[in-house]
Amino acid sequence: MNADTRSLWCPADPAPDDGRLPADTTCDVCVVGSGMAGLTTAYLLAKEGKRVVVLDAKPHAVTGETERTTAQLTWHADDTFGDLASIRGDDNARQAATDHRAAVDAIERIADAEGIDCDFHRVPAYLVPGADGPKVLDDEDGALKRLGIPYTRTTMAYPGTPPLDALRFDGHARFHPIKYLRGLAAAVRKLGGVVHVETVVEKVRGGDACTVTTTHGLTVTAKAVVVAANNPFEGGTTLHTKVGAYTTYVVTLEVPKGSYEDAIVWDTEDPYQYVRFQPGGPGDPFDVAVVGGADHKTGQAADQADRWRDLEAWTRQRYPDAGAVRHHWSGQVFETADGLALIGPAPWNGPNVYVVTGDSGMGMTHGTIAGQLLPDLIAGRPSAAAALYSPSRVMPGALKTLLAENANLAAQYTDWLTRGDVKSADDIPPGQGAIVRRGLTKLAVSKSAAGEVTTLSAVCPHMGCLVRWNPGEASWDCPCHGSRFDAKGTCLHGPAVSNLAEAE
Ligand SMILES: Cc1cc2nc3c(=O)[nH]c(=O)nc-3n(C[C@H](O)[C@H](O)[C@H](O)COP(=O)(O)OP(=O)(O)OC[C@H]3O[C@@H](n4cnc5c(N)ncnc54)[C@H](O)[C@@H]3O)c2cc1C
Ligand code: FES
Structure with missing residues (x-):
């Protein structure tokens, strides 16, 4: 991302953390992601006495989309509640209003209780x-x-x-979201939890003992896992539709x-x-x-x-x-088609794995709702909100929206058939990037302000779409499911967990 597109909140002081995961470990709950959803969930679990391990891919905690919110x-x-009611019914629309109001109250209460x-x-x-x-x-x-x-x-x-x-x-x-989450990260650590950064998770397998595997080959074994990665790295077509x-x-x-x-x-x-x-x-x-x-x-x-x-x-x-x-x-x-997040069991990961995604522009309150709902689900307590946000919910009322989204997704793969944006790196101005066709494949080529050329494969490592240049943020963005990479190919945002490959 460009240095000049840093957000209003970009922290002078990052949230406290425990560095990279140093070795295999065990805990009650492993939370993947240190944004609003992950840290709120980790905090409320730690308050219940659970030993929590938070893992985040980035060099610092709270530097995902939560750093770019308008809060x-x-x-x-x-x-609108009219649209929500037309898809999910009046009772569900009322319940959503109650939950989101309660989430705003909870943020105020937590900030007061922790002196944030x-x-x-x-x-x-x-x-x-x-x-x-x-x-x-x-x-x-x-x-x-x-x-x-x-x-x-x-x-x-x-x-x-x-x-x-x-x-x-x-x-x-x-x-101020960063001040709030800096306080929550400190509270999680005070309650016996840890927050590891620079730790990319590539696989989560559910069971009586869940395993979380990182790209460095380390494993966290936990009784439950919460994937709060904003856009989860597993879930495949079931999730991405x-x-x-x-x-x-x-x-x-x-x-x-x-x-x-x-x-x-x-x-x-x-x-x-x-x-x-x-x-x-x-x-x-x-x-x-x-x-x-x-x-x-x-x-x-x-x-x-x-x-x-x-x-x-x-x-x-x-x-x-x-x-x-x-x-x-x-x-x-x-x-999501109904404007409500997906919060609950992640069927694609197996038992005792939970997910929060689909913020629908309300990630501050949805993240807080996740923080309240997931500890209930993990502890087996009944919750009025469980069915409303269930990732497995079926929404016949949203069929038209779902079909349009999926037609749009399918259309992105036709990029494989088109020419490149330019013929060669010579045609790319400094500070910009473009797609160049080479034989049957395509290359993501960018040129730094000083004229240094970087040539990468344009194939998104998630599910094979071709990335496109974003001139505003100097990044390669995937039009299929939202993975993003910087000009050097480093993954900035999932679902991808690896970087753009070197060009062969
Ligand atoms: C411009 C903008 C304005 C917005 N305005 C509002 C608003 O006014 N109100 C509102 O409620 N919402 C708003 N939102 C939405 C809200 O900001 C987000 O929904 C919310 O911040 C997401 O929080 P999160 O915890 O789900 O994700 P994130 O903050 O992105 O945290 C997810 C974390 O997971 C980590 N991660 C991802 N993959 C892996 C992996 N494989 N291994 C390890 N870690 C991983 C990431 O590094 C990241 O730190 C806005 C969003 C944007 C972009
Ligand atoms: S193919 Fe899924 S994000 Fe790129």
């Missing part, structure tokens, strides 16, 4: 119409009324513009301190735009407006600069006194 703690469904100063602050949220007109807002108004989910029909005005019809939701919040990888964009702009209502606002367009505010630190004369949107299927767009520019223009139109752009970055969200 809105929202309980309103990402794809993470800028947690309750804010109202407004849903407003976008260029698509009032229909979505009116439909959602009707659905919320029918479901009995609390909201207010009101108005909301961007500064200097006429008021817009709006739905207001109280009890949302914002926080249920979860789609999307890239989403963020810009932050300086705004005069305290000049706007401290709220979350998002519109009804698809994809939607949203804004929330983050106070500047001590001595900073500005707050920042954190603005996101412009989503697309991962690896299926190359106009990153335009997307960041569009978000900036969107902000300036609505907040005319917005100043300089401070950050721009992108990251991935994993969408």
Whole structure:
């Protein structure tokens, strides 16, 4: 990833860790992944007295998608409660609202209990119409009324513009995700757990004694395993037909301190735009407006600069006194057909292995729900949430969405039949990359700013799609299931667990 696309949260102080896994070990529960989902789960298991081993592939903990979030703690469904109810029914939609509200409460409670100063602050949220007109807002108004989910029909005005019809939701919040998870990592270690980094897991096998095997050949033996890898490395077609990888964009702009209502606002367009505010630190004369949107299927767009520019223009139109752009970055969200995460037993791994994935843009609350639900499932306690988030759930109401996602996936393999983007490395400008055809195969060729050429196989080591160059992040992105690699081929994001191969 580019140094200049680091997020607002990129930590000066990384979360505490225990270095690389040094030897085979045993524990009660092994958690793969040290993001919001993994560390919340590890913390709540450790609170129950379980000995927990957390493993993460990256050099530091909490440097996955959680480092690239915008950290809105929202309980309103990402794809509207009307849509959720039409796919899963009214009772399930109500249950999801309850679970997400409880997740925001749990984050506040945990931060208080552990004394974590993470800028947690309750804010109202407004849903407003976008260029698509009032229909979505009116439909959602009707659905919320029918479901009995609390909201207010009101108005909301961007500064200097006429008021817009709006739905207001109280009890949302914002926080600083890295401060929170740094605190959780410290708490896990204080409770006897360990957090190992630079440890890539390639295989998990369930059973009475589960085994977790790393690419260094070490093994963790555990009574249960939680795969909280954001986009799991196993699960194959069963999993990947249920979860789609999307890239989403963020810009932050300086705004005069305290000049706007401290709220979350998002519109009804698809994809939607949203804004929330983050106070500047001590001595900073500005707050920042954190603005996101412009989503697309991962690896299926190359106009990153335009997307960041569009978000900036969107902000300036609505907040005319917005100043300089401070950050721009992108990251991935994993969408399910009903907008709810998959949390529960991982059938593809065998007994006593659990998974959390499919954040659907609500990974802060879904990660917290996983942290509450998985210890119940591991301990064999009944849970009202188990069926709602079950990775094995069947959703006849979502057939159209599932078919469209899978047709899109199949279409990506036709890249094997096309020409390269350019004829040779000579045609690639410094700082860029492109696909070059060589005989029957394709090469991922990039050129550094200094002109050094790197030539790799373009074949994604996960399931054989061809990667594509992402000029905004200087990465190779796989359009099939969301694996990403840096210009040198190092794996940045799964499901792949290995790097792009050297070109033969
Ligand atoms: C731009 C953007 C804005 C967002 N805004 C919001 C928001 O406002 N509110 C919200 O609720 N959600 C939001 N999300 C979603 C949310 O940030 C994510 O869903 C959440 O951070 C994911 O947490 P996680 O723990 O599942 O994954 P991650 O934070 O990615 O953690 C997974 C970890 O697993 C590790 N891992 C992966 N594979 C392996 C392996 N094989 N072996 C060992 N370790 C492995 C990775 O290194 C990583 O550290 C946003 C996401 C993005 C990108
Ligand atoms: S991520 Fe599955 S083939 Fe690349």
